[in-house]
Amino acid sequence: MELHDLPKPQDLMNIDLNKPPETGWMDTPTVFRNGTYSYPAAGKNLKILGLANPRQWSPADEDWKLPENWKEIILQGMKERLEKYRSFRLFMDICVRCGACADKCHFFIGSGDPKNMPVLRAELIRSVYRNDFTLLGKMLGRLGGGRELTIDVLKEWFYYFFQCTECRRCSVFCPYGIDTAEVTMIGRELLNLVGLNINWVIEPVANCYRTGNHLGIPPHGLVDMWQFMTDDIEDITGIKIDLPINKKGAEILFVTPSGDYFADPGTYTCMGYMMLFHELGLDYTWSTYASEGGNFGLFTSHEMIKRLNAKIYAEAKRLGVKWIIGGECGHMWRVIHQYMETMNGPADFLEEPVSPITGTKFENAKQSKMVHITEFTSDLIKNGKLKLDPSRNDKIIATYHDSCNTARAAGLLEEPRYVIRNIMNNFYEMPENTIREQTFCCGGGAGLGNDENIEMRMRGAFPRASALRHVVDKHAVNRLLCMCAIDRATLTALCHYWAPDVTVGGIHELLANALVMKGEKERTVDLRGEPLGDEEEDE
Amino acid sequence: MNALFSLVSALIAVAALVAVSWFGVGAIGLDSVFGVIIPYIALAIFIIGVVYRIVDWARVPVPFRIPTTCGQGKSLPWIKADNLDCPYNTWGVIGRMFLEVFLFRSLFRNSKAELREGPKAAYASAKWLWLFGILFHYSFLIIVLRHLRFFMEPIPSFVEAITSVDGFFQIMVPTVFISDLLFLGAVTLLFLRRVGLPQVRYISLPADYFALFLILGIGISGVLMRNFFKVDLLGVKSLAISLFTLHPAPPPGIHPIFYVHLFLVSVLIAYFPFSKLMHAGGVFLSPTRNLANVNRSERYVNPWNYPVKVHTYEEYENDYREKMKECGIPVDKE
Numbered sequence A: 001m002e003l004h005d006l007p008k009p010q011d012l013m014n015i016d017l018n019k020p021p022e023t024g025w026m027d028t029p030t031v032f033r034n035g036t037y038s039y040p041a042a043g044k045n046l047k048i049l050g051l052a053n054p055r056q057w058s059p060a061d062e063d064w065k066l067p068e069n070w071k072e073i074i075l076q077g078m079k080e081r082l083e084k085y086r087s088f089r090l091f092m093d094i095c096v097r098c099g100a101c102a103d104k105c106h107f108f109i110g111s112g113d114p115k116n117m118p119v120l121r122a123e124l125i126r127s128v129y130r131n132d133f134t135l136l137g138k139m140l141g142r143l144g145g146g147r148e149l150t151i152d153v154l155k156e157w158f159y160y161f162f163q164c165t166e167c168r169r170c171s172v173f174c175p176y177g178i179d180t181a182e183v184t185m186i187g188r189e190l191l192n193l194v195g196l197n198i199n200w201v202i203e204p205v206a207n208c209y210r211t212g213n214h215l216g217i218p219p220h221g222l223v224d225m226w227q228f229m230t231d232d233i234e235d236i237t238g239i240k241i242d243l244p245i246n247k248k249g250a251e252i253l254f255v256t257p258s259g260d261y262f263a264d265p266g267t268y269t270c271m272g273y274m275m276l277f278h279e280l281g282l283d284y285t286w287s288t289y290a291s292e293g294g295n296f297g298l299f300t301s302h303e304m305i306k307r308l309n310a311k312i313y314a315e316a317k318r319l320g321v322k323w324i325i326g327g328e329c330g331h332m333w334r335v336i337h338q339y340m341e342t343m344n345g346p347a348d349f350l351e352e353p354v355s356p357i358t359g360t361k362f363e364n365a366k367q368s369k370m371v372h373i374t375e376f377t378s379d380l381i382k383n384g385k386l387k388l389d390p391s392r393n394d395k396i397i398a399t400y401h402d403s404c405n406t407a408r409a410a411g412l413l414e415e416p417r418y419v420i421r422n423i424m425n426n427f428y429e430m431p432e433n434t435i436r437e438q439t440f441c442c443g444g445g446a447g448l449g450n451d452e453n454i455e456m457r458m459r460g461a462f463p464r465a466s467a468l469r470h471v472v473d474k475h476a477v478n479r480l481l482c483m484c485a486i487d488r489a490t491l492t493a494l495c496h497y498w499a500p501d502v503t504v505g506g507i508h509e510l511l512a513n514a515l516v517m518k519g520e521k522e523r524t525v526d527l528r529g530e531p532l533g534d535e536e537e538d539e
Numbered sequence B: 001m002n003a004l005f006s007l008v009s010a011l012i013a014v015a016a017l018v019a020v021s022w023f024g025v026g027a028i029g030l031d032s033v034f035g036v037i038i039p040y041i042a043l044a045i046f047i048i049g050v051v052y053r054i055v056d057w058a059r060v061p062v063p064f065r066i067p068t069t070c071g072q073g074k075s076l077p078w079i080k081a082d083n084l085d086c087p088y089n090t091w092g093v094i095g096r097m098f099l100e101v102f103l104f105r106s107l108f109r110n111s112k113a114e115l116r117e118g119p120k121a122a123y124a125s126a127k128w129l130w131l132f133g134i135l136f137h138y139s140f141l142i143i144v145l146r147h148l149r150f151f152m153e154p155i156p157s158f159v160e161a162i163t164s165v166d167g168f169f170q171i172m173v174p175t176v177f178i179s180d181l182l183f184l185g186a187v188t189l190l191f192l193r194r195v196g197l198p199q200v201r202y203i204s205l206p207a208d209y210f211a212l213f214l215i216l217g218i219g220i221s222g223v224l225m226r227n228f229f230k231v232d233l234l235g236v237k238s239l240a241i242s243l244f245t246l247h248p249a250p251p252p253g254i255h256p257i258f259y260v261h262l263f264l265v266s267v268l269i270a271y272f273p274f275s276k277l278m279h280a281g282g283v284f285l286s287p288t289r290n291l292a293n294v295n296r297s298e299r300y301v302n303p304w305n306y307p308v309k310v311h312t313y314e315e316y317e318n319d320y321r322e323k324m325k326e327c328g329i330p331v332d333k334e
Ligand code: SF4
Pocket: A094, A095, A096, A097, A098, A099, A100, A101, A102, A118, A119, A173, A174, A175, A176, A177, A178
């Protein structure tokens, strides 16, 4: 399915949040409607990773070709995880069904399907938990809110756990902090045990495992791609950049999501990093082995997070760097911030990060040794180390989309804003219920940003789009800034459908536009090759 | 789960409990069953059950530090960090938990999403749930504290103080307590909200209505016994003290409505450890709230961390060595 196959926005949103189906949720069957689910993982990718039950199948088929004892596997998997994750255990036990989270999920607001209310999404699995793991549930069955794990229940799990972007917005509003993202993560882990997964997650995982990045670009391919970018930079600025690649003994390793290597508008952000580091004369290196900051393991299983993430510290050790900088990405930062050091640390072979330009110690990263690019850059700006000409971005009227993970799993709210305010003159915030910790997902995170799922994506994108349209109407905003490689792809589709006059881009793209570099020629175009000022109109 | 089914089954269950105790005492005279044996058993289940549940949760590890950050984290010194919504030290965590437990901080954020022409989404402030929740929990607390007068001799002065403030508006005799009115009002509002809002009605289980009806039943029977049946409170107190001094002796002639009240309370506390009411204990253990956002500055250990299969650099170089050399990327093995 593609964007132009969708009905007009007003028709798409012809839904009612207050009209659940006549039938109770346990009795409402799951319908796999085209445009609302993702294609299953190809067997070859599962084989590369050694994951369960590689085969050809489709969610639309009656027979999902599951192992004989699938039920036993799932229940055993649940038992194990109930004993390993207090979060899962507690979240199964303490929900009071107050409904505070119900209308906080972008998929519910955009689809009106009550099973997209975070509480019901969790109840899909909680009902099985009650039935098989609690005393009252065992005694009372359905009266106790329990239900047996049947094949239909499993299919329902597949549909709705791959209709949650693990954005954690629900958890901000829950009085007990119940995080449905956590429930989804465990739900997906369980589904993986019997070979239920989607290709848009598993293919990047398999690629990343083998080649070091989601796109499966081999080292020589990367060199080509990076070369293209430095060529473009030379055209625009007259400055030739020699990229350090796999350079042993460099001071800093730089890791960023590979989505920014090959597709617009991510490439412009990537060029931005190159220009910034060159201008600083930073002693750093790119890596072809750790060429991926993103980690789709997060959308697969905790074990897979660790398997993919291991590359970053391993490469830092091999190259003998002192510390690491990470680029603009959302889910990558969930992993770097909340999982990496626990899973693959301690990284004693590294040193506490100190900016070689300003001497600032990054105390907040003293254990994990990995600094976020906007922390690094905002420190440079604060210390007056960059010569900036914000007027070069005057054509752009921007707003900023907080990525779910940098906002709700790291608390990185002010750093990007500080950078933005210093590199451009026209910046407006979206309404407060839709930014910072209350930010809305782009609708395509957690591996759901694929084409076949486009209807559900655009539904999930609706709350973000609505807030965006608000500032488009009010301030004529024409650029949606974000700090995430997934966003740069998914928000682009969002804008096509919901706000066609808005373009999407990263922060370091605009930074590099504004960056006055030593020995540069007079700039006439921005990183996109578009004229800087109003020359066009003058003609 | 069908909404009506949930509601009716819960109503029947609570009505049955009321009937059992009313006739048990009124018609068959089972005073000591309902006055002594059941309360003792219920209390034992409550204490053992709650301890068991908490210990059971506590022994499950928290493998990762996963706070939900709801404010600016601590990074550079000149960026103001929000220690309450995104704690960076133990004080911050204590503050966050205090706000959560005593003031229902997260519920206070509540809003209601609405769809408008355009299409547009709008978010109206919706603090009702917060307000009902606060009223309910605090009036419940005051009522429980007031009840201490039945178990203690002499009555502690703070109990006397609470009681006299609570009964300040002495418009009737016996006194009508403000907390009773707020309590019954709040439970009723919570109930009306549950049946009135389509989203909440749709997610409600029998257990949700059961807890509400049970609590409502306790409130109503309490008010009835005090203000309408004018139950012999001295008799009640002598029973309570006898229970607590482990010399149980139910005095004769206490009106059955009292035993209904006591029985519903017994059921509530016995049901507590097995139900969603355990959120009272669980909230303290919630890993998205009770951990500090210091992930990159302080080590956090997963007790069951295990080695996993990875694709090493060596394997990677073996796959691509020639190509790497061709395009000038340094390699480890020539
Ligand atoms: S807000 Fe929390 S307690 Fe309330 S329904 Fe949602 S998950 Fe359950």
